[in-house]
Amino acid sequence: MAELQDRIRVALGNYDAVIATGVDNFTYLSGIVLPFASNYPDRKAAVLKTSDGQEHIVCPHDWLSCVQEQGWKGGVTAYDENKGMPPNPAIEALTTVMSKLGLENKKIGLDKSKASKLFVDILERRLPNAKWIACDEVLRELRIIKTKKEVNLLETASRHSESGIVSALNHLEGTVDVPGYTISEFSERVRVHVFEFGGSGVGHLATMQGADAQSYYAPQHGKFRTGELVRIDVTNHHRGYWSNAGRMAVIGQPSKEQVAAYKDNLDLKDAAKEALSSGTPSKAVFEEVRKTAEKKRVKFWKETAVGHGVGVSDREPPYLNPHDETVLRPGMVVTLDIFTFGPRQELIHSKDTYEILEDRSRLLSWYRNWDQLYVVEGIRSTH
């Protein structure tokens, strides 16, 4: 990832140092993956990079080996959590490092859209002579264009999602009627297969059918029922680079209405896909979907975006919504995520991830052709 580190160095050249505390920005700047960190809101890890090439991470004691074993070459301070109530120990460790590096009165970029207000206030009080500047926009611009290696990681993550979903479906086939297994077990099988195919972590994971599928998310419960549309959502990362996947299946042979509803969704996705090329504003992709939906009289969930970027997080700029003017450029990676409605108002989507090239886009989630609803049926043997 030397190319990425070079890009970061150049882009952040206007600061004497940059600090990232957001889990996604932390991974981006350091190359170190701490995906569970967001679930510990009182425990903070931060990475500091100076314009003269020095790097330092502060983290809780039990995350230290994580950092070291992922190849971090810079300094690390594992802070003692007895030194104060959160977030003070992390801030004390960070400001101590900054003082040692002579940054007390320098220009410091900080990801203020991720760091908590309390964290920022204490930090600024501790080093009042530093010039603290939000660097979120700079990070956004940096992150939005991927290097070739980043695209490769995203492509691999996409493959893991698809392998996870398809393998879990393979296990489901033949087991639906007798005795059947639960939706939570199915979801777990998606996770297991993502891991078995080499994925390094799973984030959001949910399978919904029937009335549950009318909402974005419902807790996992019950068993699969014949005749239902099923939505399977999983986000997973490959060494910190995320895939955000969602696919549709049907239990038993689909009804005509289900087939038609699924086709409607694909028609809108085709329209969006056609618009995905360098030079197109993000909002134009949304507009293309809107126009197609109007022409074909397909109802879609127009209050949400029709897609978004993926990278070191599973949902990030650019956003394919009616307001985002970001112009698509080569190196961007976006996931198309268009919600339409099934016969029972189930939310249908079939997400695909694309790399934006000069004159077209390239499908990264190519593992399987999803032009048809995945039909789950079969007779149980010794599967």
Next chain:
Amino acid sequence: MRRMGLNDLGIVERVQRALAASGFEAIIAVGADNVQYLSGARIPFLHGYPDRHVAVFWPRKGDPECISPVEWESTIRKLGWVKKIRSYAENANNIGSAVETLTNAVRDSIKAGGRLGLDMNRTPATFADRLRTSLNEMKLESCDELLTELRMTKTPEEVKLLADVSYRTDHGILGAVHHIIITAPRTEMSLAEEVRVHCLERGLEAVGYHSLSLMASGEYSTKFWPLPPFFGIGGGVKELKQQEIVRVEMRSSIDGYWSDAARIVVMGEPTAEQKKAYEGLVALRTAAVAVIKPGVGCNEVFKVVSEEAKKRGIDLIADLGVGHGVGVTTHEPPYLIDCDTTPLRSGMILVLDPVVRGPQKEIMRSKDTLLVTESGCRIMGWYKDWQEPFIPAYAL
């Protein structure tokens, strides 16, 4: 077990009382954990979407309200007890959209000049600054302390739920390790999966990054997180070996309330050194349990455990403290650390977690979930008696 259509766990009344006594006209929570606590909507993916904001606005007079992206509106409505929801459509700037929607909610309920509480310890600085600008006629202050106080002491219904989830998790771990046969070893990865599956079988939810089981043996057990970034899947193809110490970890939930569990397995009759190391863990637990009661400071518990470790020559990893609260997150106040002087109160639930090094530098922990009672404390959730580690069957 509770599922869809939650009752409010006694939280609504408690929040209303605290709010009435606080002097705030309203409080606003943006942190994912605080949003869940105040709304009841357990949205496991919320932590993972830093660019999308959900907030709970809770006026002293009137009903609480959620501010949410459109996409999550029906989820929040179905899962929580807050039924008033203002959703915002996707925009080029989601902080801007959320702040604008929140501002409208506040202005519809609160007169200018009112004191507004915000969870500053969770709200991103950019969000908080924009909200302050947008609501410049209000006095925006931190309400972190109020929320921490509220969340630290659980209602009887929360206690019941947390007792249930800790017991089921212990059961799940035991269910999985019962599959270990010393002379027919399996891989860490496969056993880590068994832990998750057995937890699911006992009705636990496995959601978010947190639902990570860990099976760490041999050299991997010397690390907190072996083989990063491959989290929660054990050491891949490594098989458990005879006489190894194995650390099994699992975090799981029911309705958004978490367990934080870890147990020790020894692959055979423990050696004298292994036995001594585990007895050290038991001694630290015993020392902590003896001192935990209402009125005792969290720091005093830390000191007692640290001194016991020193007295017995136990290699305690003290930088992590010796325990913490658990609730809508796996790790929350109060903290059993040297500087937390919070007095323990009846109704607090703690995960006692002194972490020690074993004879081969293994990281050994046997987390116990405790309820602080009127007169002391009670261990909750033991599926088996953890006076000794789990020792698997020798042969099939």
